Amino acid sequence: MIQTLLLYYKAHIALMAPSSRTGAGYLYQYTNCRILRNGKIIREDLWVRSGVIMNPEILFYVEKVSADQKIDCKNLIIAPGFIDVQINGGFGFDFSTDTNIEKSLQKVAFGILAHGVTSFCPTIITSTPNFYHKILPGIKKCSGSEMGAGVLGAHLEGPFISPDRNGAHPKQCIKSYDNGFVDVLDMYGDLSNVALVTLAPEKQNSLQVVEELCKRGIVVSLGHSSANLLEGEEAVRSGAKFITHLFNAMLPFHHRDPHLVGLLTSEKLPRNRQVFYGIIADGIHTHPAALRIAHRVHPKGTVLVTDAIQAMGLPDGTYPFGEQTIVVEGKYSYIKDTKTLAGSMATLDTCVRLFAKQTGCGPELALEAASLHPAQLLGIEDRKGTLNFDSDADFVLLDDDLNVKATYIAGKCVYQYKDYVHSPTN
Numbered sequence: 296m297i298q299t300l301l302l303y304y305k306a307h308i309a310l311m312a313p314s315s316r317t318g319a320g321y322l323y324q325y326t327n328c329r330i331l332r333n334g335k336i337i338r339e340d341l342w343v344r345s346g347v348i349m350n351p352e353i354l355f356y357v358e359k360v361s362a363d364q365k366i367d368c369k370n371l372i373i374a375p376g377f378i379d380v381q382i383n384g385g386f387g388f389d390f391s392t393d394t395n396i397e398k399s400l401q402k403v404a405f406g407i408l409a410h411g412v413t414s415f416c417p418t419i420i421t422s423t424p425n426f427y428h429k430i431l432p433g434i435k436k437c438s439g440s441e442m443g444a445g446v447l448g449a450h451l452e453g454p455f456i457s458p459d460r461n462g463a464h465p466k467q468c469i470k471s472y473d474n475g476f477v478d479v480l481d482m483y484g485d486l487s488n489v490a491l492v493t494l495a496p497e498k499q500n501s502l503q504v505v506e507e508l509c510k511r512g513i514v515v516s517l518g519h520s521s522a523n524l525l526e527g528e529e530a531v532r533s534g535a536k537f538i539t540h541l542f543n544a545m546l547p548f549h550h551r552d553p554h555l556v557g558l559l560t561s562e563k564l565p566r567n568r569q570v571f572y573g574i575i576a577d578g579i580h581t582h583p584a585a586l587r588i589a590h591r592v593h594p595k596g597t598v599l600v601t602d603a604i605q606a607m608g609l610p611d612g613t614y615p616f617g618e619q620t621i622v623v624e625g626k627y628s629y630i631k632d633t634k635t636l637a638g639s640m641a642t643l644d645t646c647v648r649l650f651a652k653q654t655g656c657g658p659e660l661a662l663e664a665a666s667l668h669p670a671q672l673l674g675i676e677d678r679k680g681t682l683n684f685d686s687d688a689d690f691v692l693l694d695d696d697l698n699v700k701a702t703y704i705a706g707k708c709v710y711q712y713k714d715y716v717h718s719p720t721n
Contacts, residue, residue: 404443448490
């Protein structure tokens, strides 16, 4: 046993960054807690050093060290930090209209800490080339801190979408890529800060565009689309792996052609290709029965998203949204003078609670749908979205009703609810 651990430890040290190597950094032990690991909530302590989750067997048997500080978690659940891959803004700030994108990012990144979000993809809806060229250089990928959640890269939702399924997107800004990927580069400019692009796969030259985006490490999502199932399958075979807000802004399921919804059960996809789907479990955008259908058909593909707009956290009123105006009434937001939904005002922790309740899936899957699954979608599950050893110590403490009590980034408490106190026991 000890010899095996020693061999593991040598390999482990060789792979670790200098900041997390043996002996470096203060060692924290989070006790009196239940942690989510490998799809189960188990009673086990969590060990953190230099912002990384540690293997206690290495600490006990190889390093032979004890914790520098113990933290009493008061029997709360510890889950990986939430990741929101579709959020348009919040707290009075909108990524699609604010020209001071750095300020908008800072305000939203800080505000969502209270809701368990430790990383996110700021989302920009259909806009003009000038706006993309001005805004995208300001969306820098960065780690989270006490100043706010980390930025994983921009989510560009449009403008290469269907004008018939535009939702809240301004029709006059919707474009096609008649010249293929050249038009994409002309539209967006620099793609280095982009993590995710939503497009309609039925548009001419879409397959070429999907392939080129994937070559650049950008995740392609299908959405705001009138595509049939065949067109969706072709896009997935070309590299697409996500569906933007399932059921919303797409053709509905039909028994002769289930359209993009049919990708959840398609048998014509590559065997090694996992298809994920975003879903807005805010109690408004998606009926509980639809949530249950999606969950029961393809539970491992669920990615909870807020699709939150700047009105999240704000009172009723009228607000700009992209190049349009929205009206907020209670829990609803509409394009002015219509009854077209303009996005959600729900926070991600609210979506987790509603999804768990309305699907009956239990806390484990609901929490993974907001952490592990989005990390897998973005290909960062080696460091985000889990509490596995050597992953980033981004996590959230919740009660049994899945209310956020504290949020941690790199092992540091960056938010705590008024009735929870980060309390060392020694």
